[in-house]
Amino acid sequence: MPLCxxxxxxxxxxxxLGLTAASSAWSTETLIDVMKRRSLTEKDLLAAAKTYxxxxxxxxxxxxxxxxxxxxxxxxxIPSMRILKYIGVFTPEPWQGYGFDDESKAxxxxxxxxxxxxxxxxxxxxxxxxxxxxxxxxYLFINDKANPRLAxxxxxxxxxxxxxxxxxxxxEHGGAFVTPNTEYVMEATQYAAPYKDVGYVPLEKxxxxxxxxxxYWKFNREKGRIEPExxxxxxxxxxxxxxxxxxxxxxxxxxxxxxxxTERYVGxxxxxxxxxxxxxxxxxxxxxxxxxxxxxxxxVQSGQVKKRNGMFLITMEQAIANGLLYLIPEPKSxxxxxxxxxGKFMIxxxxxxxxxxxxSFEKIQAVIKAGKFEGKDPYGIPIxxxxxxxxxxxxxxxxxxxxxxxxxxxxxxxxxYVDSMVGKWNYCEGKVLDKLSIHYNIGHLMTMExxxxxxxxxxxxxxxKLAIDRFNPVGPLHPQNHQLIDISxxxxxxxxxxxxxxxxxxxxxxxxxDKLKPEVRYKSGWNSxxxxxxxxxxxxxxxxxxxxxxxxxxCTVEVMGTVIRSHINPExxxxxEGDTLRIHLTNLERAEDEVHGFAMYGHDVQLSxxxxxxxxxxxxxxxxxxxxxxxxEFCSALHLEMQGYLLVKPKGHKAEAATMQExxxxxxxxxxxxxxxxxxxxxxxxxxxxFITAHNYKDFPTVVGLVxxxxxxxxxxxxxxxxxxxxxxxxxxxxxxLWANQWWQYQVKTADLGLRAKTFxxxxxxxxxx
Ligand code: K7E
Ligand code: CUA
Numbered sequence: 001m002p003l004c005x006x007x008x009x010x011x012x013x014x015x016x017l018g019l020t021a022a023s024s025a026w027s028t029e030t031l032i033d034v035m036k037r038r039s040l041t042e043k044d045l046l047a048a049a050k051t052y053x054x055x056x057x058x059x060x061x062x063x064x065x066x067x068x069x070x071x072x073x074x075x076x077x078i079p080s081m082r083i084l085k086y087i088g089v090f091t092p093e094p095w096q097g098y099g100f101d102d103e104s105k106a107x108x109x110x111x112x113x114x115x116x117x118x119x120x121x122x123x124x125x126x127x128x129x130x131x132x133x134x135x136x137x138x139y140l141f142i143n144d145k146a147n148p149r150l151a152x153x154x155x156x157x158x159x160x161x162x163x164x165x166x167x168x169x170x171x172e173h174g175g176a177f178v179t180p181n182t183e184y185v186m187e188a189t190q191y192a193a194p195y196k197d198v199g200y201v202p203l204e205k206x207x208x209x210x211x212x213x214x215x216y217w218k219f220n221r222e223k224g225r226i227e228p229e230x231x232x233x234x235x236x237x238x239x240x241x242x243x244x245x246x247x248x249x250x251x252x253x254x255x256x257x258x259x260x261x262t263e264r265y266v267g268x269x270x271x272x273x274x275x276x277x278x279x280x281x282x283x284x285x286x287x288x289x290x291x292x293x294x295x296x297x298x299x300v301q302s303g304q305v306k307k308r309n310g311m312f313l314i315t316m317e318q319a320i321a322n323g324l325l326y327l328i329p330e331p332k333s334x335x336x337x338x339x340x341x342x343g344k345f346m347i348x349x350x351x352x353x354x355x356x357x358x359x360s361f362e363k364i365q366a367v368i369k370a371g372k373f374e375g376k377d378p379y380g381i382p383i384x385x386x387x388x389x390x391x392x393x394x395x396x397x398x399x400x401x402x403x404x405x406x407x408x409x410x411x412x413x414x415x416x417y418v419d420s421m422v423g424k425w426n427y428c429e430g431k432v433l434d435k436l437s438i439h440y441n442i443g444h445l446m447t448m449e450x451x452x453x454x455x456x457x458x459x460x461x462x463x464x465k466l467a468i469d470r471f472n473p474v475g476p477l478h479p480q481n482h483q484l485i486d487i488s489x490x491x492x493x494x495x496x497x498x499x500x501x502x503x504x505x506x507x508x509x510x511x512x513x514d515k516l517k518p519e520v521r522y523k524s525g526w527n528s529x530x531x532x533x534x535x536x537x538x539x540x541x542x543x544x545x546x547x548x549x550x551x552x553x554x555c556t557v558e559v560m561g562t563v564i565r566s567h568i569n570p571e572x573x574x575x576x577e578g579d580t581l582r583i584h585l586t587n588l589e590r591a592e593d594e595v596h597g598f599a600m601y602g603h604d605v606q607l608s609x610x611x612x613x614x615x616x617x618x619x620x621x622x623x624x625x626x627x628x629x630x631x632x633e634f635c636s637a638l639h640l641e642m643q644g645y646l647l648v649k650p651k652g653h654k655a656e657a658a659t660m661q662e663x664x665x666x667x668x669x670x671x672x673x674x675x676x677x678x679x680x681x682x683x684x685x686x687x688x689x690x691f692i693t694a695h696n697y698k699d700f701p702t703v704v705g706l707v708x709x710x711x712x713x714x715x716x717x718x719x720x721x722x723x724x725x726x727x728x729x730x731x732x733x734x735x736x737x738l739w740a741n742q743w744w745q746y747q748v749k750t751a752d753l754g755l756r757a758k759t760f761x762x763x764x765x766x767x768x769x770x
Contacts, residue, residue, distance in 0.1 A: 047495040050486060053080035061448050063461065063510040064126045064140055068503025071121030073142055073153065078459055078510055081484055081498040089151045089160045090121025090144050097608035101615040103529040111163035113147045122146040124506040125176055133180040133248045133453030137515035139224060141176035141185050148172035150187055150217060154224055156519050159528055164226050167309040168195040168213055168233055174244035174257050184216040184293060185226065186246060188257045192238030197309040203266050212236035214244070214257055216293050232300045232312035234291055234319055237379045238264055241289065243336055248453055249343025251361040253294035256346050258334045262286045281352060285329035285386070287377070288337060288348060290364065292324045316379050326368060327377055329386045331357055336402035340427065341453050345391060347427060349400030349414060356400050356414050358427050360391040392430040396423040401443060404450035406487060407457030415442040415462065422462055422485065424492060436492040438483050441465040444507045447487065451509060460485040463505055471499045480505055520592045521705060522612030534614035536584030538562050540712065543569045556580040563596040563609055564588040565749045566638035568631065573646045575621040586614040588712065590705035591753060597632025600646060606632065624650040638745065666737035671728060674740040681747045688754035695766040703757045710753035717746035
């Protein structure tokens with residue numbers, strides 16, 4: 001046995017976990033055997049122990065990753081790196097019915113660009129809402145670089161609620177970044193362009209008529225929505241503004257946005273001009289833009305700012321005259337600007353410079369107060385000399401990009417794109433502390449709550465631009481690689497590679513999982529996208545279908561339906577060729593995770609109806625035919641039977657009077673046998689009910705939901721029993737047997753819910769109340 005293996009064996013034995021004898025209880029292979037077989041080292045095992053989360057275990061942090069070009073957000077746990085959800089944001093996502101039900105189609109429609117549907121988004125920077133600079137776990141914002149848009153996701157249900165389109169920009173990058181109390185969400189342009197209310201402007205007029213900008217989107221916390229009418233934009237020079245960050249602590253009220261291509265170069269290879277990349281990197285410095293949003297807000301409120309295309313636009317002249325906008329040279333082609341947790345420093349890295357630059361907010365303010373500028377840019381914006389604003393610079397490595405903060409004071413981590421490394425350093429004293437190689441070409445990096453006033457330390461995730469050979473090959477398009485790094489010691493330790501099979505994620509934010517309070521069900525009949533009761537919410541027994549025709553003879557069939565284990569009500573929908581069909585389905589369940597789906601042949605219909613939700617879909621039934629529909633979530637033992645037919649009748653079709661053909665003829669004996677089963681089942685239900693009611697089940701919301709559903713199902717059972725009894729009284733054994741069977745189906749669901757409730761109570765320490 002090699003020494004290191006022996007050591008592990010001793011440690012495990014010390015914990016009462018024998019490597020040989022004791023472990024054989026569940027495995028004939030010992031830990032040592034597995035290590036040998038899989039060529040694992042002691043270091044591997046240690047790393048595994050730090051990330052492995054046993055079955056049923058929960059993660060300490062939840063990460064929200066940009067889904068890049070997928071237009072989605074990826075949710076995963078840390079340290080397990082298990083993916084939990086893809087949230088549809090700018091892109092339809094069928095599993096969630098996003099972009100398929102009428103409610104979410106309305107959200108996506110908010111994101112139309114100049115009347116066109118956009119079927120993707122290029123998401124870059126997620127941001128969690130903050131209260132006093134701390135992540136509060138209520139909302140998530142994310143930007144779309146390609147079509148300047150911002151989305152609001154509610155973290156109570158992880159659904160996208162709103163998309164706003166920037167009315168001026170034609171590209172953006174510096175969003176979403178929130179101010180310390182989520183008063184505003186920042187969104188800055190990337191590629192300068194004429195504002196959207198102006199059509200064509202030749203590139204020859206770039207300096208005069210192309211513009212950048214920075215929008216502060218006003219967020220209404222109570223409503224959980226952005227208010228475009230109360231938002232404002234800084235007009236900025238046609239530099240390529242890049243990333244932003246909001247000040248905090250002493251710098252609260254200010255925003256920081258860096259830029260590249262302040263050369264204002266326009267390429268044109270086909271015209272014989274040197275490409276953009278040559279002309280956009282010729283100067284040694286670009287500009288960090290500093291904006292005073294508090295003063296700007298006051299200026300807007302004073303009524304002195306005019307709206308342009310529906311957006312308050314603070315012109316450069318206004319911003320200069322009111323002292324709202326300043327520039328500081330920053331090293332060549334910078335990419336990140338990250339405000340330190342105490343709000344005193346702004347760290348900027350130049351992609352083409354090996355230094356990270358630490359700017360001091362105090363020094364910046366001193367220059368502004370003294371009015372001692374080194375000059376003006378071509379648009380008259382005052383320039384603060386770099387030396388007057390710098391705290392220090394550190395030579396960290398090649399291609400520094402983004403910086404994140406540790407829970408320990410003055411400690412930062414910066415991604416080194418060209419070196420493919422993470423650099424750990426002290427930004428107060430300017431000392432390099434540690435470097436770790438990663439694979440390969442890191443973009444952003446992220447520490448736990450690393451953007452907040454109190455980063456939580458523990459872990460860092462490196463978001464690498466290339467994965468190359470890290471994973472089993474899956475064709476020329478490789479997965480992304482997020483690498484988990486332990487930062488709790490002085491030396492960083494690489495723990496885990498996670499392939500991310502979606503888009504090119506840019507930035508990620510992670511929050512302590514216990515700050516999130518997601519709900520498990522909606523209030524009954526709920527429109528989850530508007531957060532209001534749906535006018536189409538339907539209760540059990542109130543299902544109905546109505547056909548109405550307008551004066552022009554155009555008819556609409558409106559279905560107010562319900563879904564519950566294990567049927568869709570209605571099971572038969574009839575329309576006439578040419579009718580519009582509107583189906584509204586309410587999930588009557590309250591039990592956790594009892595979701596029903598709804599898919600229909602030939603109509604691009606796929607809904608996700610979570611407990612309490614009402615989802616609607618509108619289709620044109622323009623071809624006569626038979627269209628099966630069914631539930632798409634395996635919701636119960638009789639899930640496959642959760643089905644129905646849409647019958648689109650030809651115009652002028654005359655129905656023949658006929659009874660339904662049935663496959664089996666039932667006798668009284670069949671009926672009696674079924675009734676006996678039902679009586680036995682009821683005895684089981686009674687036992688379970690006795691157990692539940694003898695305990696303090698009302699203290700467990702999960703169980704209360706299950707019990708409510710069980711009571712519903714039992715009520716339906718009673719109704720079915722009455723129908724069975726009535727048919728039996730008339731010796732109609734066919735219907736007596738079928739209703740007796742339906743009575744039993746309801747009992748089975750009742751028993752299933754009851755047993756889930758009982759198990760929950762047993763596992764969660766419920767107490768006897770009698
Ligand atoms: Cu560096 Cu869009 Cu933040 Cu990509 S960005 S890495
Ligand atoms: Cu409901 Cu399957």
